[in-house]
Amino acid sequence: MPELPEVETIKRGLSDFCLKQKIKNVEVCCDKSFVGPKEIIKGQKIIRFRRFGKALVVDLSGEISLMIHLRMTGQLIYDGAERYAGGHPSENFVDKLPNKQTRVIFRLNDGTLYFNDQRKFGFVKVLPTTEVMEDKFIKSLAKEPWEMDEKKFYEKLQRHKNAPIKAVILDQKIICGLGNIYADEALYESKIHPKTLAGKLNPDDAKRLLIGARKVMEVSINSGGSTMKTYVKADGTKGDYLEKFAKVFRREGQPCLRCGGEIEKIKMAGRGTHICPNCQKEDRND
DNA sequence: CTAGGATCCTGTCAGC
DNA sequence: TGCTGACAGGATCCTA
Numbered sequence: 001m002p003e004l005p006e007v008e009t010i011k012r013g014l015s016d017f018c019l020k021q022k023i024k025n026v027e028v029c030c031d032k033s034f035v036g037p038k039e040i041i042k043g044q045k046i047i048r049f050r051r052f053g054k055a056l057v058v059d060l061s062g063e064i065s066l067m068i069h070l071r072m073t074g075q076l077i078y079d080g081a082e083r084y085a086g087g088h089p090s091e092n093f094v095d096k097l098p099n100k101q102t103r104v105i106f107r108l109n110d111g112t113l114y115f116n117d118q119r120k121f122g123f124v125k126v127l128p129t130t131e132v133m134e135d136k137f138i139k140s141l142a143k144e145p146w147e148m149d150e151k152k153f154y155e156k157l158q159r160h161k162n163a164p165i166k167a168v169i170l171d172q173k174i175i176c177g178l179g180n181i182y183a184d185e186a187l188y189e190s191k192i193h194p195k196t197l198a199g200k201l202n203p204d205d206a207k208r209l210l211i212g213a214r215k216v217m218e219v220s221i222n223s224g225g226s227t228m229k230t231y232v233k234a235d236g237t238k239g240d241y242l243e244k245f246a247k248v249f250r251r252e253g254q255p256c257l258r259c260g261g262e263i264e265k266i267k268m269a270g271r272g273t274h275i276c277p278n279c280q281k282e283d284r285n286d
Numbered sequence: 287c288t289a290g291g292a293t294c295c296t297g298t299c300a301g302c
Numbered sequence: 303t304g305c306t307g308a309c310a311g312g313a314t315c316c317t318a
Contacts, residue, residue: 003311054312071312119295121312163289172313180311270291272309
């Protein structure tokens with residue numbers, strides 16, 4: 001669901017709307033979605049938002065933090081004088097809230113922050129601010145594409161030489177931030193077939209892939225993420241990476257914007273995978 | 287250690 | 303209409 005660009009966009013948006021607000025009350029509608037004691041966050045003020053890969057961290061006063069992961073279908077929606085919504089795209093962004101998928105409700109001074117999550121894979125976790133960096137998930141994350149050294153990336157790929165490259169770049173412990181959309185887009189950008197074994201890639205391939213990953217995510221962040229819909233002053237701009245910038249994701253049957261060939265959808269590592277079979281050749285005899 | 291598949295959960299859609 | 307299976311922007315756990 002939300003990948004790095006979407007979480008980054010949420011981070012920026014919520015920083016605008018929720019910073020310095022006090023959490024007056026917390027209502028947990030689904031126990032599975034909330035980990036830790038909820039009582040201790042009541043009365044605390046939101047002082048900072050941070051992002052680690054696809055995880056959002058909300059630092060509160062009193063040395064308490066919330067770690068939020070949206071996984072596949074999570075959404076964060078702030079409803080105040082204006083509405084700001086991000087995460088899994090759905091019409092719920094404009095629906096009445098709370099709704100059937102609302103799992104946690106934060107009552108703030110000037111509005112309400114809803115954590116919605118259809119499939120309940122995501123969660124909000126309470127932990128001391130000092131322990132955020134020790135959190136098992138956050139600690140395990142690899143660097144993001146912008147911080148990743150090209151050589152180190154190539155070396156990492158060699159350590160997974162028998163796995164298809166798409167599966168490798170979806171692993172947050174290898175490179176952090178890519179999900180199903182941006183993995184497909186980055187591979188298309190760098191003209192690498194997703195089934196190519198990581199060990200078959202040469203240093204130049206690795207470099208192109210890394211640069212491609214940075215590029216597709218930057219474009220998305222600059223357009224407000226692929227799924228963001230911000231309803232600011234009711235006229236609302238809408239994040240539209242998929243419609244405007246995705247070159248292969250959900251474009252099966254349509255022409256490749258580079259060669260005119262037909263985009264195909266295949267299945268890989270249990271995920272739908274989009275390629276231009278002409279630009280991304282599977283067989284490499286080098 | 288790596289690689290691959292099942293699994294968590296709810297909802298929607300295509301095809302009988 | 304009703305059922306059934308496939309699929310969904312993620313990550314973990316288990317097995318070989």
